[in-house]
Amino acid sequence: MKGYPLFLCLFSMSCWLNLMPTAGNKIFHFGPCRISMSVTEIRSGFTAIKTNIQARDPIRTLSILSYPHSLHKVKSANRCCIARRLINFYMDKVFKHCQTEDSYVNRKISSIANSFLSMKRNLGQCHKQNKCLCGQESTKKFKQILANYERLNVTSAAMKSLGELDIFLDWMEKSA
Numbered sequence: 082m083k084g085y086p087l088f089l090c091l092f093s094m095s096c097w098l099n100l101m102p103t104a105g106n107k108i109f110h111f112g113p114c115r116i117s118m119s120v121t122e123i124r125s126g127f128t129a130i131k132t133n134i135q136a137r138d139p140i141r142t143l144s145i146l147s148y149p150h151s152l153h154k155v156k157s158a159n160r161c162c163i164a165r166r167l168i169n170f171y172m173d174k175v176f177k178h179c180q181t182e183d184s185y186v187n188r189k190i191s192s193i194a195n196s197f198l199s200m201k202r203n204l205g206q207c208h209k210q211n212k213c214l215c216g217q218e219s220t221k222k223f224k225q226i227l228a229n230y231e232r233l234n235v236t237s238a239a240m241k242s243l244g245e246l247d248i249f250l251d252w253m254e255k256s257a
């Protein structure tokens with residue numbers, strides 16, 4: 082039944098949404114992995130809470146994503162691996178520790194988390210197809226990010242990482 086998955090896909094809305102560039106979506110090239118997604122939507126959700134989130138992070142002497150040049154000049158072949166690891170990082174170590182007393186902020190965070198979940202699925206597909214290989218560079222850069230994260234307690238590290246989401250979004254948009 083070779084045609085079966087395609088057949089299913091034709092009748093499954095979510096599958097179509099993953100394959101077809103829908104309104105606001107762009108095709109991103111992470112090395113050999115191509116995915117369609119809308120960073121604009123994540124960006125606007127984040128912009129709405131950015132000031133609020135950054136005000137919860139008083140530590141100015143440290144950065145999680147931008148030290149030392151963690152995301153600069155990643156070779157094309159390593160971009161999928163870094164994107165995938167960072168998305169998993171945000172899912173496992175950031176969003177769930179960013180609950181606030183403000184339900185508006187929490188709603189925005191969970192909508193960003195939902196967008197991340199669909200990117201995670203798409204990148205997971207690339208990973209299964211061996212299009213998301215992790216070279217030394219990506220392993221080294223991701224280790225540095227984790228080391229930065231681990232210098233703070235879970236709550237502070239999560240707020241700081243969320244406050245730096247722009248850095249990751251900027252980086253992803255360079256792959257479009």
Ligand SMILES: *[C@@H]1O[C@H](CO)[C@@H](O)[C@H](O)[C@H]1NC(C)=O
Nearest residue numbers: 139140233234235236237238
């Ligand atoms: C985490 O660190 C921050 C800043 O150093 C501190 O204000 C906060 O109380 C700490 N939280 C916990 C749960 O240790």
